[in-house]
Amino acid sequence: MEKQSIHLIFGDDEFRVSQKIKELKNESLSSKNDTTCHRVNPKDDLFTEIFGISLFSQNKLLILNLPDFDSNELLKILESDSIPQHIELIIYQSGKLDKRTKLFKFLDKASGKVFEINQFSPWKPNDVTNWLKMVATSKNINIEQKALQKMVNFYGNDTASLNSEMDRLASYVNNEIIKLEDVEKLCDSHEDLFSVVECILKKQLGLASQKAEKYINHQSPLPLIAGLQTIFRSYFIIKELDSEGINPPEIAAKIGKNPWKVSQDVLKLQKVRIDFLGKIIKTLNQIEFEIKTGANSNPISHFKFRVLSLNEAF
Numbered sequence: 001m002e003k004q005s006i007h008l009i010f011g012d013d014e015f016r017v018s019q020k021i022k023e024l025k026n027e028s029l030s031s032k033n034d035t036t037c038h039r040v041n042p043k044d045d046l047f048t049e050i051f052g053i054s055l056f057s058q059n060k061l062l063i064l065n066l067p068d069f070d071s072n073e074l075l076k077i078l079e080s081d082s083i084p085q086h087i088e089l090i091i092y093q094s095g096k097l098d099k100r101t102k103l104f105k106f107l108d109k110a111s112g113k114v115f116e117i118n119q120f121s122p123w124k125p126n127d128v129t130n131w132l133k134m135v136a137t138s139k140n141i142n143i144e145q146k147a148l149q150k151m152v153n154f155y156g157n158d159t160a161s162l163n164s165e166m167d168r169l170a171s172y173v174n175n176e177i178i179k180l181e182d183v184e185k186l187c188d189s190h191e192d193l194f195s196v197v198e199c200i201l202k203k204q205l206g207l208a209s210q211k212a213e214k215y216i217n218h219q220s221p222l223p224l225i226a227g228l229q230t231i232f233r234s235y236f237i238i239k240e241l242d243s244e245g246i247n248p249p250e251i252a253a254k255i256g257k258n259p260w261k262v263s264q265d266v267l268k269l270q271k272v273r274i275d276f277l278g279k280i281i282k283t284l285n286q287i288e289f290e291i292k293t294g295a296n297s298n299p300i301s302h303f304k305f306r307v308l309s310l311n312e313a314f
Contacts, residue, residue, distance in 0.1 A: 001110055005083050005087060010092060010097045011119075012095055013120070013157075051081060062087065063090045071101065194231075197231050212224060212304060234255070
């Protein structure tokens with residue numbers, strides 16, 4: 001199959017997926033004259049957007065969020081003809097793609113560029129450090145290696161937080177080199193994140209709310225929510241596999257985690273019900289949705305209140 005002007009981007013690192021979209025968009029707009037960019041939504045006539053005849057010979061970049069469209073209908077449209085030369089498509093999804101589907105197989109063969117951008121393994125901090133170093137270089141930011149490593153120690157594979165903290169540190173040092181002590185002074189350790197998790201597991205909701213407030217520190221609670229979601233989803237999977245009689249080393253191999261850490265988590269979760277973990281995840285997802293859609297004018301207060309409402313899961 002002949003390669004077409006399609007870029008496919010997907011993976012569970014939502015921030016780096018968004019950065020790749022931005023990078024490709026900038027490349028397209030700067031390399032072609034008279035290029036317009038349009039994010040296509042499900043209400044648009046996608047066939048007309050791609051294949052419609054225009055009175056103007058204008059280049060057009062179309063960006064599609066794959067989950068917004070019916071996969072069978074999208075496949076029919078893309079298979080109907082080759083993409084016109086003046087049209088360029090960026091098709092993306094934040095999350096895994098089922099590579100067994102007909103749509104993926106078509107896009108994999110037809111796309112000029114395919115980017116699978118998954119989260120860095122938490123057990124390979126050097127990969128995250130090398131990526132963060134490239135980010136610093138792209139921003140013309142000077143930072144000590146020890147400072148880079150400390151940031152990764154604090155934020156793990158949370159690339160969105162690492163990127164924003166890099167900008168904050170650069171502003172703080174006023175274009176001077178970022179040193180280890182700068183990171184230690186301005187950045188927060190994730191130790192408080194795990195203390196919030198422990199309090200929730202022990203059903204100490206008042207204490208969890210207090211610790212969450214310290215962690216948030218007058219900033220958006222969304223990074224904290226993302227961290228909690230990641231941890232409790234991991235716990236849910238571990239508990240589910242453990243209930244099937246799978247031993248910790250095999251669980252570790254299946255989910256790509258450190259075997260010793262998995263064995264410790266299995267012990268920690270012995271008296272925790274799997275339905276309890278599921279309800280915690282559901283509640284966290286609801287909190288995230290409410291904050292992102294502006295259900296409350298004060299996200300921090302709203303988050304603290306909803307943490308206390310987790311007693312519904314008990």
